Amino acid sequence: MSGGTEANATALMPSSTRRLPLATRGEGVWIWDENGKDYLDGSSGPVAVNLGECHPDVVAALAEQAATLSFAHRLQFRNEPVERLARDVVSLLGEDFDRAMFVSSGSEANELALKLAFMYWDAQGLPEKTRFVTTTNSYHGSTLASIQISGQPRYSAAFRPLVTENERVRAPYLHRIRIDESIADPAPIVLQRLREDFAGLDHERTAAILIESVGGASAAALVPPPGYFELLRELCDEYRMLWIADEVMAGFGRTGSWFGFQHWAAVPDLVVFAKGVSGGYAPLGGVGLSRRVSRALLEAKGAVSAGHTYSNNPLGAAVGVATIEVMRRDGLVAAADARGEALGEGLRRIAERSGSIVDVRGIGLMWGVEFGDAATGRPFPPSAEFTPRFVESCTAEGLLVYPARGGIDGVNGDAVLISPPLIISESEIAELLGRFERALRRLETEA
Numbered sequence: 001m002s003g004g005t006e007a008n009a010t011a012l013m014p015s016s017t018r019r020l021p022l023a024t025r026g027e028g029v030w031i032w033d034e035n036g037k038d039y040l041d042g043s044s045g046p047v048a049v050n051l052g053e054c055h056p057d058v059v060a061a062l063a064e065q066a067a068t069l070s071f072a073h074r075l076q077f078r079n080e081p082v083e084r085l086a087r088d089v090v091s092l093l094g095e096d097f098d099r100a101m102f103v104s105s106g107s108e109a110n111e112l113a114l115k116l117a118f119m120y121w122d123a124q125g126l127p128e129k130t131r132f133v134t135t136t137n138s139y140h141g142s143t144l145a146s147i148q149i150s151g152q153p154r155y156s157a158a159f160r161p162l163v164t165e166n167e168r169v170r171a172p173y174l175h176r177i178r179i180d181e182s183i184a185d186p187a188p189i190v191l192q193r194l195r196e197d198f199a200g201l202d203h204e205r206t207a208a209i210l211i212e213s214v215g216g217a218s219a220a221a222l223v224p225p226p227g228y229f230e231l232l233r234e235l236c237d238e239y240r241m242l243w244i245a246d247e248v249m250a251g252f253g254r255t256g257s258w259f260g261f262q263h264w265a266a267v268p269d270l271v272v273f274a275k276g277v278s279g280g281y282a283p284l285g286g287v288g289l290s291r292r293v294s295r296a297l298l299e300a301k302g303a304v305s306a307g308h309t310y311s312n313n314p315l316g317a318a319v320g321v322a323t324i325e326v327m328r329r330d331g332l333v334a335a336a337d338a339r340g341e342a343l344g345e346g347l348r349r350i351a352e353r354s355g356s357i358v359d360v361r362g363i364g365l366m367w368g369v370e371f372g373d374a375a376t377g378r379p380f381p382p383s384a385e386f387t388p389r390f391v392e393s394c395t396a397e398g399l400l401v402y403p404a405r406g407g408i409d410g411v412n413g414d415a416v417l418i419s420p421p422l423i424i425s426e427s428e429i430a431e432l433l434g435r436f437e438r439a440l441r442r443l444e445t446e447a
Helices: 006-013 056-068 080-093 105-122 146-148 151-164 176-179 187-199 230-240 291-303 314-329 334-351 386-396 426-446
Strands: 023-027 032-033 036-041 098-101 132-134 167-169 206-212 242-246 268-275 283-289 357-365 366-370 412-418
Touching: 036 426, 056 187, 056 206, 056 291, 056 314, 080 283, 080 314, 098 105, 098 132, 098 291, 105 146, 105 206, 105 242, 105 268, 105 283, 105 291, 146 151, 167 187, 176 357, 187 230, 206 230, 283 291, 314 334, 334 357, 334 366, 334 426, 366 386, 386 412
Parallel strands: 132 167, 132 206, 206 242, 242 268
Antiparallel strands: 023 032, 032 036, 098 283, 268 283, 357 366, 366 412
16 A cells, blocks of 8 residues: 555545645745745635734634633533633624624534524514525525525536525626616616515515625625615515625625624624634634524523534634734724725726726725626626636736636626735735736736
8 A cells, every 4th residue: 555645645535626736834925835836815715814824823822722621512511712702703793783603614604594593583483484585696605505595506506406496686796787788877776676676575484684795706796885785674674584694704804894794884683704703723603693683582592502513612712712802903904994995906907907807896805806808898608717717827826816707697707806814915915916917918818
């Protein structure tokens, strides 16, 4: 039997058909492979590594907690890190929230939120409210229930026999309305469609709408127009539905606010978070409960034990506490706002010089670049494989970006997310933009 690196590599089930480099070291926004090649992390991994690689304060917190208390099951013990983290999260969410629950991922957290919404209505004497709504172009996780509730058909295609379609409302895709319908100001159309779509829902059986505050990997940073979430709040109240805000990507400073929904004057009933809450240093996600929901559940049940083995884990919680402390101390939420302006402006300048960019959109340090024919705004044909080819071109330049292919209808549409760690410097943003444009020029030259 052979041994060594090659044998060990073949033991792992591949997660991609592409040959991936072997990462060996990371520091800040940089990762190095086994050949010493550097990569600027322009996407924070999957928009998770908000503090970059190997932040000393988070590493120290993880080591200290591992040496003190590594595990305490939620049905046997409380633990100080998770109670501290709950207080921190609730304070960041605002005065309308008073409880939090923790799991290990965004997929788990979204499923937990669905359970909580059903339990809320059941406590109100409405157990028939078992259906959920999301938007087209949305993604909420990779477990079966979270795939089923996602509105991006590309993600559920391989599992179609196992999932059923849910009701959808149209996503606030401003660019596509502007191009496809030749409307200069698509915002009123988006709001009108939201009203129309809500009116057609099965209100008696619908428990909640699950919606990303800023569209993520499936839609490349769709930012709703002013008034969108205020109207959503009104409609949820009118039709007796809960609003679940999916902040898995947008939460914890990514958009230049602690949570994406805080850019608007409307408050959800449940807030789902993951990724940035631990900066990618530990598996951690959770749900923030509004006072309205938590009090109804506590009055009806006294406690909620809808968790998993690693729910309320002290290691993950300690990392979450340390991550929030670093973000507060170093002003990283404000930095995301300021650095995001520079990043967005740089991407727009590149778009002006390119024949392959049709839209640049985003907020804070969460930006989407949509590709197509710049002269017409039309998408490239799927057969052109533009997104995977661009990702490969960026990798060759030592830049990591996150693909968001098929965002128009699950088949058509090419885009990437540009969402570097919140600690990125001005000079590193300039380097990111340079590598991005060189990768794009190479692809455009090949075409």
